[in-house]
């Protein structure tokens with residue numbers, strides 16, 4: 218049961234698409250204060266748990282910290298980080314005698330103080346007094362999530378090939394460099410389905426252009442790659458470069474499709490291309506205009522896109538650097554003190570993505586003119602909606618791969634997300650594992666992190682261990698930043714170790730795809746915390762470094778360096794599946810605690826008692842997988858397989874389900 222409560226005049230975000238009448242009574246469960254914006258508070262007992270918040274740092278149970286949902290462009294994902302790229306205001310509160318969900322549908326910042334300021338209080342607050350609050354009641358966490366997900370609409374479904382292993386780098390600088398990446402994978406028989414084109418494929422970082430010198434005849438190149446089973450996936454950034462003669466810029470200015478500053482001129486900010494304008498994605502006409510541009514690239518054979526810098530990221534605006542310049546001028550020639558230095562340093566550092574800039578531009582929406590800061594969290598969502606609608610118009614019968622960095626609930630219907638600029642840190646393997654269930658709760662099923670880590674240097678063991686988690690994430694992409702050590706699998710010793718791990722991913726695709734589709738069709742979770750599945754088991758409730766994948770598998774990856782293996786908790790008897798040098802060995806294990814030895818080049822996962830999963834033979838691309846010949850492993854006798862053509866939209870066809878028996 219989902220109920221809606223209205224505060225002020227909320228912006229219609231279209232996160233919830235089911236028609237729910239507004240209640241006239243007060244929001245239940247919470248004490249409300251309106252002294253300073255809106256503040257909802259709730260007493261928590263020590264055993265109570267708070268789950269959700271989608272893309273956020275720290276635990277699966279969010280207790281013990283303060284989070285802010287403000288789509289951020291922040292590459293430092295540490296325990297201190299309050300906001301990441303997504304703004305996902307959905308939580309489920311599990312208390313002694315009740316469990317309920319709450320969604321704050323508010324496009325600007327909402328703060329979630331989860332028993333941080335007061336150890337026994339949940340306080341949710343916002344300066345924005347215009348929002349919808351939805352309360353979702355149900356008897357289990359899954360029921361609440363299903364109810365919420367049904368109200369926000371079905372999650373995005375990528376093409377089947379997007380379940381393959383994919384390789385990225387900021388940037389491969391030419392077609393030849395990409396040819397080499399593909400050649401090395403093929404030569405070593407490491408499966409690969411796609412390579413990404415990061416910003417350098419463009420001419421001076423201008424969206425929908427091609428750097429003719431290094432990426433000329435992209436169409437021919439896409440064909441050449443396709444012959445080798447490789448798809449190309451370009452990046453598209455939110456900012457449109459200001460440059461005379463550049464058609465996207467000129468059209469946008471002429472038609473008034475860019476966000477405006479206070480004087481009504483297109484707002485200017487610096488991102489990768491230099492000074493840019495931001496398309497006003499909250500204006501349906503602008504959205505349609507920008508979305509239609511993707512066809513320029515699909516006509517060249519591109520089959521997927523990655524939407525980036527769409528918080529939107531702002532390095533600086535002219536206005537903010539002018540102020541800095543003024544400050545420097547005032548200090549020039551005078552004695553420079555340590556305080557001056559600190560002031561200047563702090564000032565410059567805070568110019569990036571600063572509130573002043575976000576307060577300085579406007580959107581013309583069908584609901585009226587809005588200052589950006591009041592609708593900030595909808596920008597990436599609507600950029601991606603623009604892309605999805607454009608792709609649908611360009612090729613209505615085809616699924617495209619699409620994922621975005623910034624997001625809001627509602628965007629899950631249009632695309633997946635990746636979790637942005639992480640680091641080659643061991644703690645980020647665990648951080649990824651913990652963020653996955655929360656994302657699923659909010660509807661984002663097609664998700665994954667930059668495997669191996671984006672920032673700083675990746676080591677061989679880190680990549681091996683990270684891939685052992687990555688083989689279970691729908692988006693499986695190895696990506697790294699400019700200036701860091703190259704981390705394609707073949708750059709390291711004994712590349713066959715990587716091949717075996719990625720082969721296992723391909724063997725599991727019939728299972729992973731089936732479970733993904735079941736979760737999408739029913740509004741269920743693909744990544745489940747043990748706490749949700751075994752709520753009566755106190756150890757399971759507190760286990761935050763293991764996950765269930767679909768209905769049959771449990772994973773417990775290694776996330777520490779130089780480890781022999783790890784402690785694993787089995788909440789029930791399970792079959793351990795060990796992959797060593799491509800061979801699988803099954804061992805029955807009993808409920809309880811175990812130390813499981815896992816070498817760097819091994820993967821161990823667990824099949825639940827009485828369940829079975831299908832495996833196919835591996836292949837070097839998803840298209841070569843033979844999903845007709847499946848082997849069932851585990852103690853169960855049957856498995857309900859989902860298959861379809863992997864490209865079209867006939868999802869609900871009952872013929873897509875087939876009961877496999879041993």
Ligand code: GLC
Pocket residue numbers: 386387415416452525526622637638696697698
């Ligand atoms: C951003 C993206 C990253 C990309 C880079 C250059 O940092 O998050 O994935 O490689 O921009 O385009």
